[in-house]
Amino acid sequence: NAGVMQNPRHLVRRRGQEARLRCSPMKGHSHVYWYRQLPEEGLKFMVYLQKENIIDESGMPKERFSAEFPKEGPSILRIQQVVRGDSAAYFCASSPGRDRGIYGYTFGSGTRLTVV
């Protein structure tokens, strides 16, 4: 029973390029959450998605960032026109369902984005 799978583990992008981060939830989990972690800081909530729906995107920057969780396939966090300040570790978590929400959180190993 695989855990939350994130890829790539490391991603290097030049300023102005696009970054795509993927997250496959645990088997049986239908809710996905994205968090960002800057060096030496705690995780900051970005967005909460269910299949084909964005439930809470209160932590997403207004521009350049978008997220989706299609009916088929992994959840994608997309960052357009990356800047150096986007360099961080991005973690995905999944949970079984809304009523269990935070009780069933399982985190992936993260994608470390470096913008050069």
Next chain:
Amino acid sequence: GESVGLHLPTLSVQEGDNSIINCAYSNSASDYFIWYKQESGKGPQFIIDIRSNMDKRQGQRVTVLLNKTVKHLSLQIAATQPGDSAVYFCADGISGGYNKLIFGAGTRLAVHP
């Protein structure tokens, strides 16, 4: 705004000693708290949780204490081992379908032989 903060950024202990990591929260509506362990290059790993109707919960070598009066919780690790070296985060959430966790800044625990 909401915040969860840590009193000590770094804690150094001798192997075999007990460790205590503290955390303060500000949202009086928070009723669920989790401690996570994060090793270098890895994602947060669940350690123990506690709901606001409890003031103490014990796991294997770990105990979490919750003081709702002063909005403070602590993680106690008994007989600390080198494998306990990591960054520890507290996080708070609101149950009843709410799905967002608010994380503190973290405490780095360094265990010395």
